[in-house]
Amino acid sequence: MTPSIRQLAWLIARDVNRTVGGGNASMELLRRSFEAREWVDAQTHGLFVAVSRLTPGTNILAYCAAAGWRLQRWRGAAAAVAAASIPGALIVFGLAATLVRLDRYPAIQIALSLGMFVAGMLVLSSAFNLVKPYVRAGRWPFVATVAMLAGALYLVGWTPVRILLVSAVAGSLLPPKTSAPAVPAPKGTEVTRA
Amino acid sequence: MSVALVYLLLLKATVTSFAGMGSLPQIRQDFVDTYHLVSADALSEAVLVGRATPGPMGAYVVAVGYLAIGWPGAVAGWLALITPAFAALPLLATVQRWLHVPRVRALVDAVIVAGAALLIPSGILLAVDAVRQLLRLR
Numbered sequence: 001m002t003p004s005i006r007q008l009a010w011l012i013a014r015d016v017n018r019t020v021g022g023g024n025a026s027m028e029l030l031r032r033s034f035e036a037r038e039w040v041d042a043q044t045h046g047l048f049v050a051v052s053r054l055t056p057g058t059n060i061l062a063y064c065a066a067a068g069w070r071l072q073r074w075r076g077a078a079a080a081v082a083a084a085s086i087p088g089a090l091i092v093f094g095l096a097a098t099l100v101r102l103d104r105y106p107a108i109q110i111a112l113s114l115g116m117f118v119a120g121m122l123v124l125s126s127a128f129n130l131v132k133p134y135v136r137a138g139r140w141p142f143v144a145t146v147a148m149l150a151g152a153l154y155l156v157g158w159t160p161v162r163i164l165l166v167s168a169v170a171g172s173l174l175p176p177k178t179s180a181p182a183v184p185a186p187k188g189t190e191v192t193r194a
Numbered sequence: 195m196s197v198a199l200v201y202l203l204l205l206k207a208t209v210t211s212f213a214g215m216g217s218l219p220q221i222r223q224d225f226v227d228t229y230h231l232v233s234a235d236a237l238s239e240a241v242l243v244g245r246a247t248p249g250p251m252g253a254y255v256v257a258v259g260y261l262a263i264g265w266p267g268a269v270a271g272w273l274a275l276i277t278p279a280f281a282a283l284p285l286l287a288t289v290q291r292w293l294h295v296p297r298v299r300a301l302v303d304a305v306i307v308a309g310a311a312l313l314i315p316s317g318i319l320l321a322v323d324a325v326r327q328l329l330r331l332r
Contacts, residue, residue, distance in 0.1 A: 057278025088249020171304020
């Protein structure tokens, strides 16, 4: 199914701007919404996540640009990025202009903390959902190798981008039995030639 | 200080970072240390506003732009926030074109799995921070 620009913009504005604590939780909300509406499948979501991690700047905006472009090309990408960024930017502008410190009020501090906890759980759920298709396809040795490599590099203090680049190279060099796709290329990611 | 220069300074910070708050060191260097456009305290306020607001954490650059030169700076901040996102499009197009090659597929799969692994400490840290804050508020 292909959504209209308005449907896409509304969904992205809603899901991106209802979490605190970063874009990873928003990506998980978007995955759920996209899959429920059959706009994007799990593996295409994984592709968007990979691309967004390797794009400079704010990951969630790169994710939205990719999703918008996939669903409605340039207009979709522009609408998705605008929908994801304008509401939060307006709130930030309003707070900066009025010099209101939200975290001054205990009730708001509690609400923010609860929101952060929920965001943390969403992030963990996102990690699980990203690797689930590979584990289900019997590719757990690939998952274990790459995850252990990434974990080890994280523990020695490497930056995420360097970890992703090294993991990408390592993944492409793994023996074919471990690295070869156990599942066909996901729907929508097949080769397109002009 | 012109709007264009504020935009370029903020863009330099956003385009050389790979996460919402990753631009902070560059912004501190340019806006606080080099050009003295905002004070260190004002920058901290901007970061706090960004953290406490729903949506992308990187949106704090809107507050930095505003605190530097007023509302045109806020617009420049928003533009600097969204500009790098469009770099995802050629990257996505390139990846999709080569995805049928097993090695490229494995490369993308490795980025997905490594990205998922990196999410685990982020998720745990967020949840632990939240619990600590709640305990402090008791």
